[in-house]
Amino acid sequence: MKRIYVREEWCLGCRLCEYECAYANSGIGNIVLALKDKEIDPNVKVQTDGKITFAVSCRHCDEPLCISACISGALSKDETGAVTVDRSKCVGCGSCVMVCPYGAVRITKEGTANKCQLCMNNTFGEPLCVKKCPNGAIVFEEK
């Protein structure tokens, strides 16, 4: 399947991906209206080990632990291999957060789980973070 891969050595830590993600998933057609004066809670997070920065989002694992722990059926793998979340089914128990080894799923302030769905659930249809990264530090590829 096509996945987002990180090329750490190219990441400048500018966090543009975080803003593009928040915009892509806002449901608002204008980036300024979508983000202005808002605290963002994106599905991709730039992290650092003090030396290097890297953008972390769901890996769409072959054996997703999040799904094996999900008590509500909110998490599932679709036919393309993407791990999706149906927030209307989620009961917010946090079992997925307890097991995801990448820390890539979270409970939002609405009390339900959210994570990267490769922009297949919004109008962009391909990861906007990848598209807008000026440095090629994240790519969307079949490997």
Next chain:
Amino acid sequence: MKKYVLIGGSIATEGAIEGILSVTKNADITVICGEKRPLYSRPLISYALEKKTTDDKIYFHGEDYYEKKGVKTVYAEASAIDPVKQVVLAEGIAYPYDELLVATGSKPFVPPIKGLDGVTKKHTFYTMDDMLALRADLEQGGKVLIVGAGLIGMKCAEGVKEYVDEVVIADMAPRPLPAATTPEAGAIVEERLSSIVDFRLSAALDHFDGNKAVFGSGEEVEFDVLVLALGVRPQVALLKEIGAEVNRGIVVNEKMQTSLPHIYAAGDVVESYEAVGENKRLLQLFPSAYLGGKTAGRNMAGEESVFLTDIPMNATVLFGVRITSAGLFVGEKTEVTLGEDYRALYTEGGRINGFILIGDSARAGILTDFIRKKRPIGDMDKKELLAGRDLSIYPAEERKAALGGKYEI
């Protein structure tokens, strides 16, 4: 076509179906299930009681899950296994198998208690039918006594509160959630919830006198509806009768094979390998059931697979208080308090044994991964591991390979 028979019909059974079908689509699978319902998620019954989810949503993969997977169903109790003829008997019919899974799970434990027969409205809380029966009584109102402050009793209380104001929860243990908390964390949970439910802790139930419970101390609690949540017991009888190795649960190896040929077991019914304590024990948890079932299914279908990373773990929210824990609470303790949040990490020999988090649990899975895989923590600051954690704590090369797609953590 190879014939697979799965006795159960819950989470471990689902895992086995997924495991078998991940190896071969050419499988003749029959589920024999004593509960006359398609696959549903047991933990959701409290959410359905609480109306946080609807009754139809308990069928968490759709009411037609078995049909979608091409699995045949027999809604009946299996009464015996004949390991020589390789058949399972249910209601007088023999179902032949090439590979058999016993995923009979558990049943609520109800000890003999003097006067219990005289209690008019009494319940256990394990199945959807239990929930529906309890709900029918709760709709009449009144005062509720729940005996047992473990996860099931506490989740039940949360649902019960939707219907009645007065809920008493009694337990012999000195704190709520005795298995999933430490004394410190349990005390916090007790304090936060004590304005919502009426706890009677360190209280040993002695007997019932009509609709009144009498405790060892002489204390009495009157109630209209009683829920007994005194723990669950694995349903081992089918295998015990035919001489399989059974301790407290069915003994299985890392492939989820029992001591008898062509018979596997998974879920609440097994004593499986627990990776932190490195011994065999009953875990009786949802992820253990699913992953153990999946491992069994793969092996049944001929693909070698082992399950060596099973550990205790639990995540839940009780009346708005989020409690997340994994591993064992043994070793050196490091605690931090951040505002309303309490966090504790247990370490030993440069590794994490366990953690418990009250409040925010962001990225807790990274700590869980360190426990499951026995990753060394080196000289990492334990308070920082508790304060916040992200992928920067993995060794740089490993992280780079994982994010770059060369490897899955």
